[in-house]
Amino acid sequence: xxxxxxxxxxxxxxxxxxxxxxxxxxxxxxxxxxxxxxxxxxxxxxxxxxxxxxxxxxxxxxxxxxxxxxxxxxxxxxxxxxxxxxxxxxxxxxxxxxxxxxxxxxxxxxxxxxxxxxxxxxxxxxxxxxxxxxxxxxxxxxxxxxxxxxxxxxxxxxxxxxxxxxxxxxxxxxxxxxxxxxxxxxxxxxxxxxxxxxxxxxxxxxxxxxxxxxxxxxxxxxxxxxxxxxxxxxxxxxxxxxxxxxxxxxxxxxxxxxxxxxxxxxxxxxxxxxxxxxxxxxxxxxxxxxxxxxxxxxxxxxxxxxxxxxxxxxxxxxxxxxxxxxxxxxxxxxxxxxxxxxxxxxxxxxxxxxxxxxxxxxxxxxxxxxxxxxxxxxxxxxxxxxxxxxxxxxxxxxxxxxxxxxxxxxxxxxxxxxxxxxxxxxxxxxxxxxxxxxxxxxxxxxxxx
Ligand SMILES: O=C[C@H](O)[C@H](O)COP(=O)(O)O
Ligand SMILES: C=C(OP(=O)(O)O)C(=O)O
Numbered sequence: 001x002x003x004x005x006x007x008x009x010x011x012x013x014x015x016x017x018x019x020x021x022x023x024x025x026x027x028x029x030x031x032x033x034x035x036x037x038x039x040x041x042x043x044x045x046x047x048x049x050x051x052x053x054x055x056x057x058x059x060x061x062x063x064x065x066x067x068x069x070x071x072x073x074x075x076x077x078x079x080x081x082x083x084x085x086x087x088x089x090x091x092x093x094x095x096x097x098x099x100x101x102x103x104x105x106x107x108x109x110x111x112x113x114x115x116x117x118x119x120x121x122x123x124x125x126x127x128x129x130x131x132x133x134x135x136x137x138x139x140x141x142x143x144x145x146x147x148x149x150x151x152x153x154x155x156x157x158x159x160x161x162x163x164x165x166x167x168x169x170x171x172x173x174x175x176x177x178x179x180x181x182x183x184x185x186x187x188x189x190x191x192x193x194x195x196x197x198x199x200x201x202x203x204x205x206x207x208x209x210x211x212x213x214x215x216x217x218x219x220x221x222x223x224x225x226x227x228x229x230x231x232x233x234x235x236x237x238x239x240x241x242x243x244x245x246x247x248x249x250x251x252x253x254x255x256x257x258x259x260x261x262x263x264x265x266x267x268x269x270x271x272x273x274x275x276x277x278x279x280x281x282x283x284x285x286x287x288x289x290x291x292x293x294x295x296x297x298x299x300x301x302x303x304x305x306x307x308x309x310x311x312x313x314x315x316x317x318x319x320x321x322x323x324x325x326x327x328x329x330x331x332x333x334x335x336x337x338x339x340x341x342x343x344x345x346x347x348x349x350x351x352x353x354x355x356x357x358x359x360x361x362x363x364x365x366x367x368x369x370x371x372x373x374x375x376x377x378x379x380x381x382x383x384x385x386x387x388x389x390x391x392x393x394x395x396x397x398x399x400x401x402x403x404x405x406x407x408x409x410x411x412x413x414x415x416x417x418x419x420x421x422x423x424x425x426x427x428x429x430x431x432x433x434x435x436x437x438x439x440x441x442x443x444x445x446x447x448x449x
Pocket of ligand 2: 267270292323355
């Protein structure tokens with residue numbers, strides 16, 4: 001990778017276009033200094049890894065694999081600890097094992113991790129007891145505490161985002177390649193609170209079956225290297241464009257631009273304007289790109305996005321992450337899938353059953369019902385079954401911790417429980433046991449498909 005003027009010619013074309021949801025940085029000179037420093041930092045990922053993920057997502061688009069994308073709504077700087085990272089990874093590994101074994105499908109594992117520090121918000125300000133301050137936009141921008149000091153956007157935080165991403169990615173790489181993710185550890189991933197939950201017990205049964213299969217293979221003299229490590233990728237929303245473009249580099253192998261802040265980046269529902277800066281930025285980089293599609297998306301929008309982001313119609317380049325809401329998915333999704341399929345494009349279709357199903361409980365907590373999450377996934381599978389297309393995966397907000405943020409699930413969380421461990425800085429996440437519940441149910445849907 002090289003840093004040179006060419007990068008900023010190619011990677012900065014977004015600057016002349018309207019960019020939604022950008023922080024109101026009070027000190028532009030400080031921002032420029034930070035950008036210059038970020039531009040000198042080493043890449044967090046290697047362009048070849050992004051290419052490999054694009055190939056894996058190509059298999060998803062062709063109907064040969066399933067994408068599991070999940071992690072925090074918003075990562076936090078003070079949660080970059082071994083336990084939190086391991087718990088999140090453990091959850092994704094357990095879900096991956098369930099989907100691979102019970103769904104009999106190769107699973108591409110991608111975390112919302114090591115870069116998910118920026119949040120688009122519905123309102124620019126928040127008012128409490130007559131005091132109005134800028135809204136919290138993620139740790140990359142401002143602090144969560146409701147004080148003028150914390151809420152003032154500070155560009156120095158972008159450097160902390162880089163450092164937090166680097167530490168997280170380092171540990172994720174160590175866990176996934178250093179023995180922890182070895183398939184012989186399937187039981188070890190279940191050794192804590194989740195073990196006693198209904199989904200934990202179901203998982204234990206599945207882990208025993210995997211063990212038996214491994215012992216059988218071992219007895220036959222087969223001990224594949226592939227079982228000892230896990231291919232795991234990092235993704236986040238490419239929201240704060242000053243950060244993303246400062247981490248965009250020319251790949252010395254190919255001369256093409258890659259955003260080396262993560263393997264895959266996605267553009268959110270609030271920033272996917274066809275003539276906006278985010279789509280322009282994404283069109284210039286070679287990473288696999290996701291775009292969130294909410295219920296107002298028209299088939300024309302989807303086709304224009306394909307034209308802009310995947311003009312070569314390359315399977316794996318573009319992933320549509322649909323987030324319609326359980327009540328709308330059966331009505332809104334079919335036309336989109338139909339028209340896109342008819343155009344000849346081979347995108348990967350992924351279901352985000354979280355963002356269309358948020359509501360405020362009487363206690364004031366933002367929450368989601370597990371049953372709505374499940375119903376949106378069901379609707380997603382029904383639509384693809386009816387059209388003969390491939391339900392390519394799920395995109396979920398989850399944590400490895402025992403939180404009480406979403407209601408329902410086998411180890412049921414009630415509305416009255418929400419206050420007990422409500423720890424998210426933004427949107428409610430599935431806890432570990434709810435995540436496992438979902439994986440088992442999705443595996444069943446996949447098998448039935
Ligand atoms: O995660 C998604 C968005 O950032 C979030 O839903 C916005 O939440 P808000 O409506 O509280 O701003
Ligand atoms: C903001 C998000 O989602 P959406 O863009 O779909 O609202 C998100 O996934 O964090």
